[in-house]
Amino acid sequence: MPIKVRIPAVIARGKVGSDNVEMAVADLKGLLDNLETLYPGVKKSICDESGKLSRFVNVFVNDEDIRFLGGEAYRFQDGDEVLLIPSIAGG
Numbered sequence: 001m002p003i004k005v006r007i008p009a010v011i012a013r014g015k016v017g018s019d020n021v022e023m024a025v026a027d028l029k030g031l032l033d034n035l036e037t038l039y040p041g042v043k044k045s046i047c048d049e050s051g052k053l054s055r056f057v058n059v060f061v062n063d064e065d066i067r068f069l070g071g072e073a074y075r076f077q078d079g080d081e082v083l084l085i086p087s088i089a090g091g
Contacts, residue, residue: 003080005031010086011046011057012039028053028072031082046086056087 002022012019021038025031032053036043046057052072053059059066060083066074076082 002078003031003076003082005035005082005084007035007039007084008086011035011042011084025076027075028059028066031076046084058085058087059083060085 002024005021005023007019007021009019023031023034025034032043032047032051035046043051046054048054061069061074061076061080
């Protein structure tokens with residue numbers, strides 16, 4: 001079941017190529033593992049010490065915050081469009 005994932009350049013770390021990829025993953029853990037394969041070392045910047053997604057990275061599935069869809073328990077559906085958005089602070 002492929003999903004479409006949009007990966008911002010800040011997460012892709014300047015890797016040459018598309019920031020839109022298709023993945024066949026079932027859940028958020030699978031997505032994070034797949035991102036680590038595509039962009040080695042990325043989990044260090046988007047996950048906490050326990051390997052869970054950092055609270056400073058937002059994940060939207062079809063324009064809905066994944067937290068409101070069940071968080072880590074959410075199972076991706078065929079054709080879902082996923083967007084990763086890291087929080088940016090300033091001041």
